[in-house]
Amino acid sequence: DQQVKQNSPSLSVQEGRISILNCDYTNSMFDYFLWYKKYPAEGPTFLISISSIKDKNEDGRFTVFLNKSAKHLSLHIVPSQPGDSAVYFCAARDHTDKLIFGTGTRLQVFP
Amino acid sequence: DTGVSQDPRHKITKRGQNVTFRCDPISEHNRLYWYRQTLGQGPEFLTYFQNEAQLEKSRLLSNRFSAERPKGSFSTLEIQRTEQGDSAMYLCASSLGQGTWYNEQFFGPGTRLTVL
Numbered sequence: 263d264q265q266v267k268q269n270s271p272s273l274s275v276q277e278g279r280i281s282i283l284n285c286d287y288t289n290s291m292f293d294y295f296l297w298y299k300k301y302p303a304e305g306p307t308f309l310i311s312i313s314s315i316k317d318k319n320e321d322g323r324f325t326v327f328l329n330k331s332a333k334h335l336s337l338h339i340v341p342s343q344p345g346d347s348a349v350y351f352c353a354a355r356d357h358t359d360k361l362i363f364g365t366g367t368r369l370q371v372f373p
Numbered sequence: 374d375t376g377v378s379q380d381p382r383h384k385i386t387k388r389g390q391n392v393t394f395r396c397d398p399i400s401e402h403n404r405l406y407w408y409r410q411t412l413g414q415g416p417e418f419l420t421y422f423q424n425e426a427q428l429e430k431s432r433l434l435s436n437r438f439s440a441e442r443p444k445g446s447f448s449t450l451e452i453q454r455t456e457q458g459d460s461a462m463y464l465c466a467s468s469l470g471q472g473t474w475y476n477e478q479f480f481g482p483g484t485r486l487t488v489l
């Protein structure tokens with residue numbers, strides 16, 4: 263049973279435009295959500311997070327939105343840059359502190 | 374570099390052999406996690422430690438897998454009698470756990486295991 267889902271395996275966006283990556287979850291007990299970025303042959307790199315008591319968190323070009331009633335979160339990257347091309351994982355923290363990851367979305371930013 | 378380090382980065386072994394991986398967390402972090410990632414999937418939780426205590430183990434961690442963190446610093450993950458299904462990227466992460474306050478987990482570069 264996939265508790266964290268990223269239904270879009272890939273996304274292609276032109277440089278300078280907005281990238282929107284989506285994530286859905288099923289467990290209402292998750293209290294913290296994170297986005298990680300991963301390049302091939304490297305470990306995931308922490309990008310941005312949001313507590314379940316908030317609905318928005320912003321850090322530079324990256325903004326995460328949380329809609330608890332819909333059990334949905336999204337990552338917005340504005341403006342997108344070629345260096346943003348990577349696989350993005352959504353993750354949720356459960357009550358035992360472990361992270362539950364989605365299957366990832368491959369973002370490609372083209373010139 | 375004060376990030377999480379893992380050794381080796383790559384390991385190729387024959388089915389039935391034992392392998393051991395090492396993880397050195399960020400020095401002030403008291404929590405250490407092991408995850409496994411297979412192709413096309415996100416990382417899956419295996420186990421985690423707070424200091425030297427192993428607090429949780431996933432059902433993915435069969436009795437062929439054992440993890441230790443003897444002095445609350447580095448950790449080892451051993452797989453006995455490896456099987457081809459064990460081929461994956463093994464990721465280590467660490468965080469500073471302070472009660473219920475959450476701090477992000479930072480990942481190492483991973484150890485890629487190939488079982489022939």
